Amino acid sequence: MSTWLSHKLPTVDPSQVPDVKAITEQLTQEFDIPTDHLKKIVAQFQEEMQKGLDREGATVAMIPSFVTGRPTGDEKGKYLALDLGGTNLRVCQFELLGQGEYKVHQQKYVVSDELKTGEMRHLCDFIADCVDNFVTENGSNNVDSNLQLGFTFSFPVLQTDINRGTLMHWTKGFKCTGAVDKDVVVLLQDAFLRKNLNVHIAAIVNDTVGTLMAHAYKYPETSMGVILGTGTNACYYEKLTGIKKWKGGDTVFEEMVVNMEWGAFDNERRVLPLTIYDNKLDRESINPGEQMFEKMISGMYLGEIARNTILMLVDRLLLFKGDSSHDLNTQWRFETAYMSTIGEDTSADLKDTKHVLEEILQIPSTTKEDRQIVKHICFLVGQRAARLAACGIASVLQHTGESEKKSVVAIDGSVYEFYPDFEQMMTTALKELFGDDIVNRVKFDLARDGSGFGAAMVAMMSHKASQVKQSTSA
């Protein structure tokens, strides 16, 4: 078993120039996932997906979203959306115009760390204030007596209806008290009532589901929604007969969107190629042992894995002559966004990398070799994330048979959008798994900021369905 002390890395005399080649080779091996191992991960993934579809309580939760049917693109009307789960809270008003077109007004609000870790009641009151402010400023409160809202809540919620669901646990640095095992829609609707806000939460939607619906509005062949951002997760259309644990009764639809909650994949640590740097991150996180797949892939964590790796080399006197800085020694301080800057730095003496290390992180001085090693570490951590993300997508494509057909995977999130070559590295892994011609069938599409729009659309579908129900029972 590897520990911090026994872990073998080449050591050097501090008076000598580090052997860059030996160090980079060692790290390359540690972060590499060869094709055979990718295949093992996919096999395990499929097993876990099946368990989640068969019964409650599985590690990969495979949550029925109550979203049935596909958008036609002709949906019309004005709906509100609320998006909570990433860095900001967004409140939006969408006007669906038909033919895949829409207009949007939106406003972003910063959610402070105190709100993220305080009482749920305070978070809900804050959200209600933001919605109040938004509808007042946009004059939306004059438009309709009862505004319908789609709530994108990007956490694991066990849904019991299209607008009902209990929070299973928090992820991504949120930890409000008084929310786990409670119906989050009821908590938020109560906050609206306390403020006399005439807004009805018509749907609660995971961000993956919102992304899928938004993209399918324009491109109906979209079969999967994926988030590779602060956190990671995916959803896809599953046959209702494939969801053995489904107890929601008959629906006229043959398929339903399943929110996988794949961030928890392999919490049992069977196949994930965890390094000492990952273990350190996990142990020091607020949810040790949880979201293991997410912790190797998403933007909240990649910088921290890189920081742990860099510090290990500093301690071995292989980087920065053994000097660190207060910033580099601080947990979470090495942001994933810096890795993108470093990854894109092709200048001869790596000047942007120098800026990040010396100006932002205050490391007293760095050599070109130091900067090359740091760049290599960032590349390795990013490449491993891309290959793991591809394993998740491959597992779904294989499960549904979409790998044999033409299909579109809608992907949103900062890691996918901004990490250099992320898409290309995912495609390479997909080719290793399915053969080169997979690119002629499966297409990755950037679906920027789709989740709010998707939630508004689900709210519309749910509102229309409830109106039909009321008129037929009257």
Ligand code: BGC
């Ligand atoms: C949450 C998911 C969400 C994903 C992406 C994860 O931490 O558990 O519900 O879809 O982040 O935002």
